[in-house]
Amino acid sequence: MTEHSLWRFSRALHRAINERRREDLEALLDDDVDWAIYGPIDMFPFLGARRGKAAVIEVIRQIADNVRVHRFERETIMLGVDSAASMLRYSLTMLDSNKPISLRLAHFAQFRDGRLTNIRVLVDTFDLVEQALGRPIHLPKMASMA
Amino acid sequence: MTEHSLWRFSRALHRAINERRREDLEALLDDDVDWAIYGPIDMFPFLGARRGKAAVIEVIRQIADNVRVHRFERETIMLGVDSAASMLRYSLTMLDSNKPISLRLAHFAQFRDGRLTNIRVLVDTFDLVEQALGRPIHLPKMASMA
Secondary structure, three states: OOOOHHHHHHHHHHHHHHOOOOHHHHHOEEEEEEEEEOOOOOOOOOOEEEEOHHHHHHHHHHHHHHEEEEEEEEEEEEEOOOEEEEEEEEEEEEOOOOEEEEEEEEEEEEEEOOEEEEEEEEEOHHHHHHHHHOOOOOOOOOOOOO | OOOOHHHHHHHHHHHHHHOOOOHHHHHOEEEEEEEEEEOOOOOOOOOEEEEOHHHHHHHHHHHHHHEEEEEEEEEEEEEOOOEEEEEEEEEEEEOOOOEEEEEEEEEEEEEEOOEEEEEEEEEOHHHHHHHHHOOOOOOOOOOOOO
């Protein structure tokens, strides 16, 4: 059994972020790759949607300029023939502030011929924003709890 | 082929929230179900972790007191034999304020004998908080974009 595309993609992605070696990742992206990390793009301009290999390589460069990945743990994973979904916990550092960030995210990825064609990433963004700010945001209690 | 557990669970969950009919859902929860919706529990006390059927039924009652589901669209889905993951967009109303909320979430669910044993739900929480507040939270730009 050959290795699932997810594992190769994951290794190449982390190498591109932490070591700025993007050539492996480049070979694993479909030319027309559809990429989205949902989140507050005003605060983190490297979140949001990108289309095509060049745009994704550029956004990975921006992520690498801002983030270092220390550790990640895959809490849940589902693998299809050409698809994968997982929930992960990341330990990161924001390079500007040297602030440690602990982040939970979920991704859904589609591959074709071993190359990523589509990825959607959802992040627990409120938790991310509070950690990046370094202080809690005061919230009113919104729910009626009988 | 019998229907996947996810579909029955999804129907029962929405009926429990919108019609407060919880008996179908009760039959589809494992006694020791492990439940978590990650998010700011200070603002929304019905988020967070729950353990066991009674605790989950109670939290569903609290959700039903606060939220009405208008529409949901499954953007991505992966089904295993006893597992399922999907990314969905929900249109909700917060009943207290009558505020419409549009929400993206991802869930990973495990079933045993047709009953839910484990579910993890991740929400784009910053987007949720801003919509619930009804105003944007000012954020500094945190990234260095060369």
